[in-house]
Amino acid sequence: MAPQRDTFVAEENGLIVGTYFLNANHAGGGQHVCNCGYMTGTAARGRGVARQMHEHSLTHARARGFRAMQFNFVIRTNERAVRLWQSLGFDIVGRLPEAFLHPSLGYVDAFIMFRKF
Numbered sequence: 001m002a003p004q005r006d007t008f009v010a011e012e013n014g015l016i017v018g019t020y021f022l023n024a025n026h027a028g029g030g031q032h033v034c035n036c037g038y039m040t041g042t043a044a045r046g047r048g049v050a051r052q053m054h055e056h057s058l059t060h061a062r063a064r065g066f067r068a069m070q071f072n073f074v075i076r077t078n079e080r081a082v083r084l085w086q087s088l089g090f091d092i093v094g095r096l097p098e099a100f101l102h103p104s105l106g107y108v109d110a111f112i113m114f115r116k117f
Contacts, residue, residue: 010049017044020053025070034066054088068116075100076109090115
C-alpha cells in the first residue's frame with residue numbers, strides 16, 4: 001500500500017476473497033497508463049471474483065483519468081488469467097521468454113498485456 005496506489009478487497013460474508021491494487025504504470029509521460037495486480041483466494045477461484053474485481057478496476061481507472069491499462073507480467077501458464085484478460089479486451093503485446101521460474105514447470109514465458117480505453 002502506498003499513497004499513489006489504490007487498494008481494494010472483495011468480500012463475501014465478511015471474508016476477504018480477493019484483492020487488487022491500481023496505480024500508474026510509469027511516472028511522467030506514461031502516467032496515463034495504469035497497472036493492476038489481482039489476487040483471488042483459493043476458495044473463490046472459478047466463481048467470477050477476478051472478473052468482478054477487474055470490471056471494478058476498469059471503472060475506477062477511467063474515473064481516475066487513466067487512458068489504458070497494462071499488465072506487465074502475466075504468466076503464460078496461468079491460462080485462466082490469460083483467457084479472462086483476453087475476454088475483457090486485452091491483447092498480448094509482448095512476451096518475456098522464460099521470465100518466470102514456475103515451481104513445477106521450470107522457466108516459462110510471461111506476457112505483457114494491454115488494453116486502451
